[in-house]
Amino acid sequence: MTAAGRLLRLELRNNVMLWLLPVAGPLFWFVTFRPGLAYPPMWNLRATAMQTSSLAVFVPLVVGAAAWSGSREGRHGVTELLAGNARARWARQFGTWAATTCWAIIAYLTCVGVLYAVTAGTAAWGGPLWWPVAVGAASLPAFAALGFTAGALRPSRFTPAVVAIAAFLALEISANFIQGFDSHWQVSPLVANPWSLGADEGIATFYRYLPDLAIAQILFLAGLTAALMGLLGLPAGAGGSWLRRSATALTIVGALCAGTAVALAGTGHLDKNGMIAIPTLHNSAYDRPVPYTPVCSQTPIPVCVHPAYSRYLPAVVDGLAPVLTEVVGLPGAPVRVDQVAAAYEQGSDNDAGIARSGAAISGTPPVFNVLLPTQMAHRLSAEELTGEVRVGMARDLVQNLTGGGRGADDAQEAVTEAMARTSTLPPGSPVAEAARRFTALPAATRHAWLMAHLPALRAGQLTLAELP
Amino acid sequence: MTVLSGRSRLVTLHLASRRVPVAVAVLLTCALVLRIALHRTWDAYGALQLPLFFETGCAVVIAATTASPFGEPERATGRWLPLLRLGTVLALTAIAVGALTALTTGAHLAGGSLGVLRNTVGSTGIGLLCAVAFGGSLAWTGPTAYLVAGVYALYTQWHGPALTTPVLWPARPSSDVKAAVCAGLVFVAGAVLVMVRGSRDSLTRA
Numbered sequence: 129m130t131a132a133g134r135l136l137r138l139e140l141r142n143n144v145m146l147w148l149l150p151v152a153g154p155l156f157w158f159v160t161f162r163p164g165l166a167y168p169p170m171w172n173l174r175a176t177a178m179q180t181s182s183l184a185v186f187v188p189l190v191v192g193a194a195a196w197s198g199s200r201e202g203r204h205g206v207t208e209l210l211a212g213n214a215r216a217r218w219a220r221q222f223g224t225w226a227a228t229t230c231w232a233i234i235a236y237l238t239c240v241g242v243l244y245a246v247t248a249g250t251a252a253w254g255g256p257l258w259w260p261v262a263v264g265a266a267s268l269p270a271f272a273a274l275g276f277t278a279g280a281l282r283p284s285r286f287t288p289a290v291v292a293i294a295a296f297l298a299l300e301i302s303a304n305f306i307q308g309f310d311s312h313w314q315v316s317p318l319v320a321n322p323w324s325l326g327a328d329e330g331i332a333t334f335y336r337y338l339p340d341l342a343i344a345q346i347l348f349l350a351g352l353t354a355a356l357m358g359l360l361g362l363p364a365g366a367g368g369s370w371l372r373r374s375a376t377a378l379t380i381v382g383a384l385c386a387g388t389a390v391a392l393a394g395t396g397h398l399d400k401n402g403m404i405a406i407p408t409l410h411n412s413a414y415d416r417p418v419p420y421t422p423v424c425s426q427t428p429i430p431v432c433v434h435p436a437y438s439r440y441l442p443a444v445v446d447g448l449a450p451v452l453t454e455v456v457g458l459p460g461a462p463v464r465v466d467q468v469a470a471a472y473e474q475g476s477d478n479d480a481g482i483a484r485s486g487a488a489i490s491g492t493p494p495v496f497n498v499l500l501p502t503q504m505a506h507r508l509s510a511e512e513l514t515g516e517v518r519v520g521m522a523r524d525l526v527q528n529l530t531g532g533g534r535g536a537d538d539a540q541e542a543v544t545e546a547m548a549r550t551s552t553l554p555p556g557s558p559v560a561e562a563a564r565r566f567t568a569l570p571a572a573t574r575h576a577w578l579m580a581h582l583p584a585l586r587a588g589q590l591t592l593a594e595l596p
Numbered sequence: 597m598t599v600l601s602g603r604s605r606l607v608t609l610h611l612a613s614r615r616v617p618v619a620v621a622v623l624l625t626c627a628l629v630l631r632i633a634l635h636r637t638w639d640a641y642g643a644l645q646l647p648l649f650f651e652t653g654c655a656v657v658i659a660a661t662t663a664s665p666f667g668e669p670e671r672a673t674g675r676w677l678p679l680l681r682l683g684t685v686l687a688l689t690a691i692a693v694g695a696l697t698a699l700t701t702g703a704h705l706a707g708g709s710l711g712v713l714r715n716t717v718g719s720t721g722i723g724l725l726c727a728v729a730f731g732g733s734l735a736w737t738g739p740t741a742y743l744v745a746g747v748y749a750l751y752t753q754w755h756g757p758a759l760t761t762p763v764l765w766p767a768r769p770s771s772d773v774k775a776a777v778c779a780g781l782v783f784v785a786g787a788v789l790v791m792v793r794g795s796r797d798s799l800t801r802a
Binding site for chain 1: 615622642660661730735745
């Protein structure tokens with residue numbers, strides 16, 4: 129084994145990060161694993177949430193441990209004694225920092241591995257997202273370097289404690305400064321997808337996870353690591369002249385990389401698929417939709433969703449079922465209901481518009497295209513989703529059939545209300561009364577009337593008095 | 597006169613050995629930085645979480661002062677040591693709470709003065725317990741880990757299900773008696789243990 133290998137082995141055995149692993153494990157379970165499993169088993173949701181929350185677990189511990197390790201020589205008052213050591217101080221410090229980083233990365237990958245293994249067993253579609261893992265892993269050397277440098281430059285009993293809290297504070301509040309999708313602050317490794325969109329099932333489902341921002345973040349973190357570790361080699365006692373020149377070069381290159389990454393993050397924009405695209409780093413291959421085989425219901429009119437959404441299918445079918453039974457076989461009725469991707473549009477500041485991509489009805493025979501509600505994971509129970517589908521998608525489907533919606537006449541409004549089983553009309557009004565009468569008809573009678581009169585109703589040729 | 601000067605010299609030496617002057621400077625700096633930070637308008641997360649970071653910052657500094665540079669010789673000779681330890685902890689906690697409260701007067705501080713008192717006292721208690729268990733130098737690990745849990749508990753107030761256990765007192769309203777009792781008990785336990793046993797000699801000198 130080489131001298132460097134032996135040094136690393138010694139440092140690994142004595143490193144304080146090893147003592148902190150029993151703290152990191154339960155914290156990861158509490159802050160990342162447990163909430164992660166509360167999300168539906170969708171890779172995009174769990175991986176992006178993991179990136180944000182796991183950093184909150186590891187960063188303060190890694191920074192504190194690294195600061196403690198970095199201040200070792202100073203705390204023990206042996207800096208001058210070790211000046212005559214065969215190894216340059218910078219090389220010794222590298223060994224200590226590497227050991228701290230190694231334990232941190234091992235712990236991080238183990239924790240993430242468990243989360244991913246559990247997700248792999250339950251996910252309905254897709255595979256692991258590795259970019260969030262890579263950003264998290266790249267963060268640990270950078271934050272270890274931050275803590276280590278602070279500890280080495282200011283060795284004190286207070287340094288590990290204060291630097292750990294300060295680094296955690298800086299990490300957490302960095303998200304507060306994100307204003308708009310071209311914010312430089314998006315370079316913060318906390319950010320896995322557009323910050324204001326939250327846990328959105330539609331992102332990285334119909335299209336691949338866009339790595340533009342992750343690449344910029346990794347570049348930033350690598351640059352930060354290099355610059356901070358380079359700083360340690362600058363003082364006179366750090367090593368020989370060639371070593372200090374190397375440290376200077378490392379610091380400059382690191383600072384340039386970090387600065388470039390910050391600049392790149394500032395050129396980002398919200399792409400139509402809901403992720404941050406950075407033109408310089410963008411690969412257009414990621415703009416192509418991911419092929420998939422939809423999961424469909426066994427209903428008179430099949431309802432088909434993306435396989436990642438298969439757990440939502442029963443609730444969606446429950447919401448649509450009354451309307452599907454009503455419209456099946458009618459002239460112009462859709463032969464299938466298809467889930468389509470959302471189209472994202474950048475607004476001002478952190479606002480974004482989310483709409484259905486494409487038309488509501490497409491193809492011959494007609495297919496009705498629907499956009500499922502966004503951020504369902506934490507917002508809606510199955511019953512709430514059914515209710516939202518009933519008043520939103522089901523009514524939308526009926527309106528497309530009857531010609532209801534904006535600018536609809538009274539007859540169209542009444543039939544739409546009756547078929548969608550909603551109550552949006554003023555109680556007691558003639559339209560509401562007509563809707564009530566139409567609802568009260570036997571289903572067969574209603575269906576027969578619609579078969580005969582739907583084209584005329586859609587064309588706006590019927591009056592309220594002509595309704596049965 | 598000789599007795600008085602002897603006692604004051606003992607106190608001075610004890611405080612110096614624990615780096616108390618530096619600790620007081622850091623505590624005041626924490627309070628000052630919080631005051632400056634509160635001038636900015638923070639979003640809901642930031643406004644709630646910000647004081648907790650500074651309260652925990654004060655707690656880890658207080659916990660770090662428990663580390664003794666002398667170890668066994670001090671324990672063998674110091675008759676007044678338990679009282680000095682307790683007095684130092686109580687004085688620093690009072691300074692921290694006082695500074696955080698006084699310097700943030702007039703600013704919009706989430707949780708108010710009661711929140712500052714509860715969170716600082718509770719986190720300090722965790723730090724003192726960790727000092728007894730792991731040594732003063734590594735006492736920061738407990739309050740820091742608790743800060744992570746506390747920040748997450750605050751986050752769940754928006755993104756449910758909300759954590760409402762009084763054991764995670766930062767997420768409870770400052771008027772919550774159970775949360776205050778939890779924090780107080782932890783502080784009392786930590787202070788008593790530090791007074792009686794002192795901080796453990798560091799588990800690792802690495």
